[in-house]
Amino acid sequence: GDSVTQMEGPVTLSEEAFLTINCTYTATGYPSLFWYVQYPGEGLQLLLKATKADDKGSNKGFEATYRKETTSFHLEKGSVQVSDSAVYFCALSDIGSARQLTFGSGTQLTVLP
Amino acid sequence: DSGVTQTPKHLITATGQRVTLRCSPRSGDLSVYWYQQSLDQGLQFLIQYYNGEERAKGNILERFSAQQFPDLHSELNLSSLELGDSALYFCASSDAGGSTDTQYFGPGTRLTVL
Numbered sequence: 001g002d003s004v005t006q007m008e009g010p011v012t013l014s015e016e017a018f019l020t021i022n023c024t025y026t027a028t029g030y031p032s033l034f035w036y037v038q039y040p041g042e043g044l045q046l047l048l049k050a051t052k053a054d055d056k057g058s059n060k061g062f063e064a065t066y067r068k069e070t071t072s073f074h075l076e077k078g079s080v081q082v083s084d085s086a087v088y089f090c091a092l093s094d095i096g097s098a099r100q101l102t103f104g105s106g107t108q109l110t111v112l113p
Numbered sequence: 114d115s116g117v118t119q120t121p122k123h124l125i126t127a128t129g130q131r132v133t134l135r136c137s138p139r140s141g142d143l144s145v146y147w148y149q150q151s152l153d154q155g156l157q158f159l160i161q162y163y164n165g166e167e168r169a170k171g172n173i174l175e176r177f178s179a180q181q182f183p184d185l186h187s188e189l190n191l192s193s194l195e196l197g198d199s200a201l202y203f204c205a206s207s208d209a210g211g212s213t214d215t216q217y218f219g220p221g222t223r224l225t226v227l
Contacts, residue, residue, distance in 0.1 A: 032214055043115070043203060044218040051214075089156065099207070099214045100146060100169055103156040 002027045006090045006104030013080055013111050021075040021107045023064075023090035031092040033057075033066050033073040034101070038087045047075075047088070080111045116140065117206050117219035125225045131192040134222045138185055138206030144168070145187040146207070146216060147179055151200040162187055194226045 007022040025031065032051045036044040048057030053068035062077045073090060090104040116139035126132055138145050147159040149172075158171035162181035173179075176194075181187040191198060201223050205216040 034215075036218075043220040044205075045115070046215060046217065049215060093214050093216075095214070099144075099216075100158040100161060100171060101148070101156075101205075101216060102158070105155050 002031070002092060002094050002102045004090050004092055004102055004104035007107050009087075009106070010108035010110060013109070015082055015111055015113050016079045017111075019075070019077040019080045019084075019109070021088055021090075021109070023073045023075065023104060025071050025073065025090075025092050027071075027092055027094050029094045031094040033064070034091045034093065035062070035064055035073070035075050036089045036091060036103075038089065038106070040086070044089065080109075082111045082113050085109055085111045115217040115219065117204060117217050119202075119204050119219035119222050121222060122220065123223050123225075125227065126194060127227055128194055128196060130194050130226075131190065132194065132224065134189040134191070134202050134204075134224075136187045136189070136204030136206075136219060138187070138204075139217055142206035142208050142217075143185065144207045145181055145185070146205045147173075147187070147189050148203045148205065149200050150203060150221070151197075156203075159189070191224070196226050199224055199226045 003026045034049045035047040037047045048059040050057040050066035056065045064075045087106045091101045118137045143164045146161045150156045159173040161169040179189045201221045203221045205218045207216045
């Protein structure tokens with residue numbers, strides 16, 4: 001079945017540092033890939049998505065590129081802010097699975113001033 | 114604000130009881146998904162409804178059931194509750210069957226079983 005493996009946390013960075021959170025996936029079909037963010041006490045918010053190989057999703061300075069050859073969708077940001085502190089989830093949606101989302105385990109990011 | 118609403122925000126109940134969680138999807142979305150988030154299992158898909166019909170089932174216990182009504186709101190019913198059912202329950206909606214498979218999440222219902 002489908003699965004998502006995400007970099008274990010927690011991750012602690014200083015403000016303005018470079019962020020990478022690794023995500024790899026296994027899917028039988030051609031999935032869409034997503035990054036969701038969960039701020040403390042809140043629900044999940046869509047951060048970015050990519051629907052086919054070599055697509056780059058971007059939002060709020062975050063980027064991720066759909067790499068079919070390495071089955072990866074790593075999240076990057078050039079300069080993190082304290083307000084980026086949250087839990088980040090990588091997920092996939094496969095039309096063969098009625099588009100339900102399969103999530104990674106989440107990565108807790110803390111950014112220190 | 115995603116446009117998806119969930120009530121109640123918090124629910125505290127006792128073992129053996131039954132509760133109902135409610136979800137209203139974004140305007141125009143026909144699909145509703147339910148997910149459970151727990152510390153030991155992470156985020157897991159429970160069940161999906163599309164325009165009133167069950168579309169897919171995930172790791173949903175037999176003690177749990179759901180339905181989607183003609184106005185497209187959905188309810189998740191949890192019965193014979195156990196301590197291990199304590200979790201955050203999220204609803205998400207999408208226009209699955211349309212041009213996008215993006216799911217938009219509600220704020221969740223935190224269930225505590227004592």
